[in-house]
Amino acid sequence: xxxxxxxxDPLTPRRFRVLEVRRDTxxxxxxxxxxxxxADLCFTPGQFTMLQAFGVGEVPxxxxxxxxxxxxxxxxxxxxxxxxxxxxxxDPGDVVGVRGAxxxxxxxxxxxGGDVLVVAGGIGLAPxxxxxxxxxxxxxxxxxxxxxxxxxxxxxLLFPEELEWWAGDGAVxxxxxxxxxxxxxxxxxxxxxxxxxxxxxxPARTLxxxxxxxxxxxxxxxxxxxxxxxxxxxxxxxxxxxxCGVGLCGHCQLREHLICVDGPVxxxxxxxxxxxxxEL
Ligand SMILES: Cc1cc2nc3c(=O)[nH]c(=O)nc-3n(C[C@H](O)[C@H](O)[C@H](O)COP(=O)(O)OP(=O)(O)OC[C@H]3O[C@@H](n4cnc5c(N)ncnc54)[C@H](O)[C@@H]3O)c2cc1C
Ligand code: FES
Numbered sequence: 001x002x003x004x005x006x007x008x009d010p011l012t013p014r015r016f017r018v019l020e021v022r023r024d025t026x027x028x029x030x031x032x033x034x035x036x037x038x039a040d041l042c043f044t045p046g047q048f049t050m051l052q053a054f055g056v057g058e059v060p061x062x063x064x065x066x067x068x069x070x071x072x073x074x075x076x077x078x079x080x081x082x083x084x085x086x087x088x089x090x091d092p093g094d095v096v097g098v099r100g101a102x103x104x105x106x107x108x109x110x111x112x113g114g115d116v117l118v119v120a121g122g123i124g125l126a127p128x129x130x131x132x133x134x135x136x137x138x139x140x141x142x143x144x145x146x147x148x149x150x151x152x153x154x155x156x157l158l159f160p161e162e163l164e165w166w167a168g169d170g171a172v173x174x175x176x177x178x179x180x181x182x183x184x185x186x187x188x189x190x191x192x193x194x195x196x197x198x199x200x201x202x203p204a205r206t207l208x209x210x211x212x213x214x215x216x217x218x219x220x221x222x223x224x225x226x227x228x229x230x231x232x233x234x235x236x237x238x239x240x241x242x243x244c245g246v247g248l249c250g251h252c253q254l255r256e257h258l259i260c261v262d263g264p265v266x267x268x269x270x271x272x273x274x275x276x277x278x279e280l
Pocket of ligand 2: 245
């Protein structure tokens with residue numbers, strides 16, 4: 001089958017054509033891609049691909065699209081350096097390279113029958129979007145679903161229409177905060193950790209999915225632990241520089257873990273000794 005052939009060599013990029021590009025914020029774009037060879041790219045929420053701007057370089061980028069639509073690969077990229085700048089500059093019709101999808105994701109099914117608490121900071125909402133969409137695709141299987149989202153300012157909020165849509169019919173309890181308000185901002189101001197107290201969830205039956213800057217994840221993990229969520233049910237997505245993406249080069253090593261194959265998503269029970277060390 002074409003899909004099996006395509007995934008046979010994880011080190012060889014496949015060619016994907018850019019279908020559509022949406023500018024989310026001043027430094028972030030979301031792009032929809034389709035495989036030139038026509039074979040779907042299957043992924044689970046929380047997985048990433050190695051995305052290549054030909055002639056510039058290759059970087060790990062989480063999939064931000066709907067897992068129910070594997071014929072369309074969606075990525076949200078923030079321009080922070082050479083490769084991400086080139087990726088943010090693509091136009092419809094351009095071709096990029098894709099390896100993957102790789103890594104261990106959120107494993108959203110573990111939340112079935114209980115509550116789901118999604119906590120995102122900044123661009124951390126992008127890797128969490130597929131998890132929210134997977135839950136919404138089977139909404140009756142879960143209890144209360146909350147999204148707590150913090151951004152630096154209102155102009156840096158990702159997917160604002162989608163946040164409204166998630167909250168629209170009460171399917172998701174959405175709370176948003178910003179570090180710095182603009183004059184027209186009527187919402188909350190403060191850090192995302194403060195939002196934990198506003199979410200309604202049964203700690204013992206909650207799966208918490210957390211993604212954002214490491215300092216934010218450390219504080220959110222402490223707040224969730226204090227509220228009674230078991231460490232193995234608090235999941236965090238870790239970022240490290242990567243080269244191969246498949247456990248061969250050792251570039252992404254964090255103590256005994258290779259982030260690309262053991263993660264990027266880890267339970268707090270495995271990560272806590274690392275989060276407690278100063279170098280993180
Ligand atoms: C599993 C995984 C998933 C990721 N998902 C996304 C995503 O969905 N969208 C997205 O925009 N980015 C994501 N990233 C981060 C992205 O890979 C980096 O921003 C990218 O590698 C930077 O490469 P560059 O050549 O553009 O910049 P560089 O020139 O390499 O770096 C520019 C600046 O960014 C800093 N930087 C480099 N890598 C990272 C990093 N991983 N995190 C934070 N700062 C970094 C550098 O220290 C430097 O200051 C993810 C990373 C990992 C490991
Ligand atoms: S990126 Fe090579 S081992 Fe993880």
